Amino acid sequence: MxxxxxxxxxxxxxxxxxxxxxxxxxxxxxxxxxxxxxxxxxxxxxxxxxxxATIPQINQFNKLLGVDEREFVRETHATYKLGIEFVDWTRLGDRYVHPFGFYGIDMLGIEFHHFWLKGRELGDTSRLDDYSIGAMAGKANKMFWPQPDQPNSPLARLGYAFQFxxxxxxxxxxxxxxxxxxxxxxxxxxxxxxxxxxxxxxxxxxxxxxxxxxxxxxxxxxxxxxxxxxxxxxxxxDWSKWLPCDRAVAIPCTSAGDREPLTRSTARPAGWQWRIPLQHRIGNGHVYSSAFMEDDAAIELLLANLDGEPLAEPNRLRFTxxxxxxxxxxxxxxxxxxxxxxxxxxxxxxxxxxxxxxxxxxxxxxxxxTPTEIARFNAETERDYVDIRDFLVLHYKATERDDSEFWNYCRNLEPPDGLKDKLEMFRSSGRVIREHNELFTETSWLSVMACQGVQAGGYHPAAGLLPDAELLQRLGHVRQVISQAVSQMPTQEEFLASNGSAIDPGQRITA
The missing domain is CATH 3.50.50.60 (FAD/NAD(P)-binding domain)
Structure with missing residues (x-):
């Protein structure tokens, strides 16, 4: 040494x-x-x-520290999170969930989504959300522990994080x-x-x-x-040419409306709004581009779209x-x-x-x-930033919205090379490529591309090995199994209470 x-x-x-x-x-x-x-x-x-809001990797960090999950959830007033619901990103009125976990179940050694794509060609109108236990449970306000020891259960493929x-x-x-x-x-x-x-x-x-x-x-x-x-x-x-949002305003509000185990991102005329339901209140924020919206207008828009009463003055942030x-x-x-x-x-x-x-x-x-280790650290860190940047840019690039100058700018962005390659691959063959074990999995890339209107140019030839009737029957069976599993799960409130993670009701801030 x-x-x-x-x-x-x-x-x-x-x-x-x-x-x-x-x-x-x-x-x-x-x-x-x-x-x-x-x-x-x-x-x-x-x-x-x-x-x-977090992603499932935080579970590894908490386990490293020896954190008791129930205590952690109580102390941070956390709720569970099964994914992110995106509203109005593809077009006004559209919504989908980017779930943690997986879609469906692979067949014939081929990723499930190729069979879903073949089903769409055959006239099946089901959405990707229907094949995700995380998406369906999240929208139904249901939560339960993943069951990795039961490989035939949809719960074996459930992933979760926290909102705290x-x-x-x-x-x-x-x-x-x-x-x-x-x-x-x-x-x-x-x-x-x-x-x-x-x-x-x-x-x-x-x-x-x-x-x-x-x-x-x-x-x-x-x-x-x-x-x-x-x-x-x-x-x-500076990556602002790809990520034009450079302002944010955050305002917590009293608890009201649903408390689904989902973070919600709603596209706005010059950016997007987050909604994060915690046990005691709701976190809200508006991320926007100052080139397309004035600060006062951004705050006014956020205040007009809160579920409860504001609990603090607006917290304004500037960033690049x-x-x-x-x-x-x-x-x-x-x-x-x-x-x-x-x-x-x-x-x-x-x-x-x-x-x-x-x-x-x-x-x-x-x-x-020694410079060798430092150089390696920096190269790996930069790669993390680039991979995440490309995934974020996808959300802005893949849109049909043309109702504001901001969305016209985003829709016409020239994507970074990594994102460009992924889009070309999906548009060519329906294949989703995950590079060098990057943070976001094939499920994540598929979710945003397929649900935000990027058209797959085909599917894996093996998806054609199943007779059409059998393929459609299998798709229906997957949806049925997931729906049945969700119906048997407790609500998030019941889950928090039953495992000792709920805060005292007196700590909740309501209007």
Whole structure:
């Protein structure tokens, strides 16, 4: 081993990213002799904290930390999430669910959707949603544990994540991290010191003149990117030509309407609106492009489309879609907004933090900070951003909407190369390609392409091996089995109550 083991880790910034890093590093590396982990945050500096929806990978993170799921759900006032419902994206009045899990069941060794495509050719009018236990259960407000030990049950193919209060999640992780030896330092940073030869950050200075020295610095300072962007001057790769939304306004409201285990994304004239039902309230936000809508109009539109009464003043955010050219430079690693931002359309923000932490653990440095591992970290991180970017762009590109200048711009976008290849493949043969084990699976790509009007140019020839009548019968049987399974599942409210995850009714905020 070259270099000496790292013994001083300093995390700059709290919030979800900072406390995720603190909890994970202290869990994995906490027993290392002499290791000190300090997290600096100031109560005077607010966090973005509007991201409340996740994807199934968070289950792996929570299991790594030894989190009790029932306690976690209660403490964060969480609900379950089986997918994302997209409303008005293809055209006004249309809706579909991008589910977690899978569609149908593969046949003859071929992916299920090829048989669905053949069925459509034969006149079957069923939608992809009908073949997903996640989509159908979500729309029916049903929830139950996946049953991987029952391979013949649709529940074996169910995936789930959570919708929670991000500030409560950060607080929950803080308790775990501090129990594992992390020291929290209160204060604002007003100075950063660097080694004059290497340029490495050596310490940060607080307003009270206290100096906090470190060997490895983790930048979780949000959009400011205090260490990676401001101090080390790592440039930002701007992707706004593909992701034109650059503003958001968030407003929580009282609980009202349904509480389906789904995040809802409703397309608006210059962007989209999120709706995230938690146990105690509903999270809402409007993501939009300032080139096509004024701020006041965006807020007015959001307020006009709340299910309940507003609980706070609008929280306005400005951002640029993209990422830092490197997320690891010298002895600074950026996580979360300090390293980049991709709008929350597919709830990937927390996952990118999680992926960055896992990657940092894999390439945990010594005091030599060898360039080979750093270069690998940066290449893999950039690939994550590119893959997610391409999937987000698909939602805007694949639309029939022509009712606003914004949607005309999006519909006519020249897609990035990776997305262009996937679209060409699907339009050619109905095949869905997943590159290098990327985050979004074939189910995800199929869901958005097929449900937002991208026409498949064919299907796998093996789908023609089944007689037409048998193929249609099999499709009907899959729909029937899923429908029957959903009918037997408890509602989400019943599920939360029965497993001890429900909050006290007095904590719910209603009009």
């Amino acid at each position: 070259s270099g000496q083991p790292i013994t001083q880790v300093v995390i700059v910034g709290g919030g979800t990213a900072g406390w995720m890093a603190a909890a994970a590093i202290s869990k994995i590396m906490g027993a290392f002799p002499g290791l000190s982990i300090r997290l600096i945050e100031s109560e005077a500096i607010g966090t973005v904290g509007v991201g409340e 209060d991000a500030s409560r999640y950060a607080g929950y992780l803080r308790k775990l991290a501090e129990k594992q030896g992390v020291t929290r330092v209160e204060g604002r940073i007003n100075g950063v010191e660097q080694d004059p030869e290497s340029g490495h950050v050596t310490s940060v200075t607080l307003e009270n003149d206290e100096s906090i020295a470190g060997e490895l610095f983790i930048d979780c300072s949000g959009f400011r990117s205090l260490l990676l962007g401001q101090t080390l001057e790592v440039p930002f790769n 879609g993209g990422h830092r050219a490197k997320n690891w430079e010298k002895n600074v690693v950026a996580l979360g907004l300090a390293g980049g931002f991709l709008e929350p359309l597919e709830s990937t923000a927390i996952h990118l933090v999680q992926a960055g932490i896992a990657r940092l653990m894999a390439y945990w440095p010594t005091t030599d900070f």
